[in-house]
Amino acid sequence: MSTSATSGVELPDRELLRKFDVPAPRYTSYPTADRFKNDFKPEDYEQALQARGASKKPAGLSLYCHIPFCSDVCFYCGCNKVVTRDHERSAEYMKVLLEEADLVKSKLTGSGELEQLHWGGGTPTFLTNDEILFLMSELRARFPFAPGSEISIEVDPRTCPEDKVKALRESGFNRMSIGVQDFNPDVQKAVNRIQPFEMTRDLMSQARDNGFHSINMDLIYGLPKQTRESFAQTIDRVIELSPDRIALYHYAHLPNHFKPQRRILPADLPGTEEKVHIMFDYRGKSAHHVRLDPAPHRKRLPVHRHGSLCQGNR
Ligand code: SF4
Numbered sequence: 001m002s003t004s005a006t007s008g009v010e011l012p013d014r015e016l017l018r019k020f021d022v023p024a025p026r027y028t029s030y031p032t033a034d035r036f037k038n039d040f041k042p043e044d045y046e047q048a049l050q051a052r053g054a055s056k057k058p059a060g061l062s063l064y065c066h067i068p069f070c071s072d073v074c075f076y077c078g079c080n081k082v083v084t085r086d087h088e089r090s091a092e093y094m095k096v097l098l099e100e101a102d103l104v105k106s107k108l109t110g111s112g113e114l115e116q117l118h119w120g121g122g123t124p125t126f127l128t129n130d131e132i133l134f135l136m137s138e139l140r141a142r143f144p145f146a147p148g149s150e151i152s153i154e155v156d157p158r159t160c161p162e163d164k165v166k167a168l169r170e171s172g173f174n175r176m177s178i179g180v181q182d183f184n185p186d187v188q189k190a191v192n193r194i195q196p197f198e199m200t201r202d203l204m205s206q207a208r209d210n211g212f213h214s215i216n217m218d219l220i221y222g223l224p225k226q227t228r229e230s231f232a233q234t235i236d237r238v239i240e241l242s243p244d245r246i247a248l249y250h251y252a253h254l255p256n257h258f259k260p261q262r263r264i265l266p267a268d269l270p271g272t273e274e275k276v277h278i279m280f281d282y283r284g285k286s287a288h289h290v291r292l293d294p295a296p297h298r299k300r301l302p303v304h305r306h307g308s309l310c311q312g313n314r
Helices: 014-019 042-054 087-107 129-142 162-171 185-190 197-209 228-241 259-263 272-289 303-309
Strands: 061-067 114-121 145-155 175-181 214-221 245-250
Touching (some): 014 272, 061 087, 061 129, 087 129, 129 162, 162 197, 197 228, 214 228, 214 272, 228 272, 245 272
Parallel strands (some): 145 175, 175 214, 214 245
């Protein structure tokens, strides 16, 4: 038996929905975290770095930097983070990060030019403007950017005033991924992430004015207090802002694994069918706003496909 959405989309059979209504690993990395094995030792990593230069056609170099600090905690969070307002901790962390970069550089063979650099978190924009400029210049000294490289950062609008947008651009970032999740005030309150629509709107226009050529927006479905109607309104507001890409993640409620999630009341979570409706509505609306990545030399997934492939709880 299938169940029909009012949008006219046939939803999968209820039994099938129940069968697959289980938490799954976040699809933010490949392979996903549950595929990682403990038998991959530091020596294996070292060997891989040393073997790279021997390859006839070494793969392009991509670097990920994790900045784990956040000033406040979002209750849905399942990320590797440190909640603090103490900037001494980030200063210490940057030193260790650069030691790690030195270590990698000392083992790496082949070209050290970066094709892609990404800062994720946590909240990379927790860093001050000076810290951002310093860390980036140190990284560039070790790993120069290749021509046309993609330099991206995850941005929390609550910690990114216009002077920081300028500092990011000045340090070399050209792509931005903005954490939004949901624009509905009740949902934002339930997850302890108060972020007015205007704040995101202003950040996007500042990013465009300062020359960011690709802006992604992260959304989450399955959050407490979320309904099909409320999320449809969020999508309308997202479309109004016209990001280049959207990543739609699924919220996995795993309070035994992630302590902040214990502050979320299970009774506030949307049910399976409501979530599937939310996702199908999203696909219906966003399908008319599909954009390919503007970088002509790279193939990218269209917005709706990217969203449907992602599963996580950023
Ligand atoms: S969701 Fe992001 S900003 Fe919120 S606590 Fe987790 S890492 Fe920090």
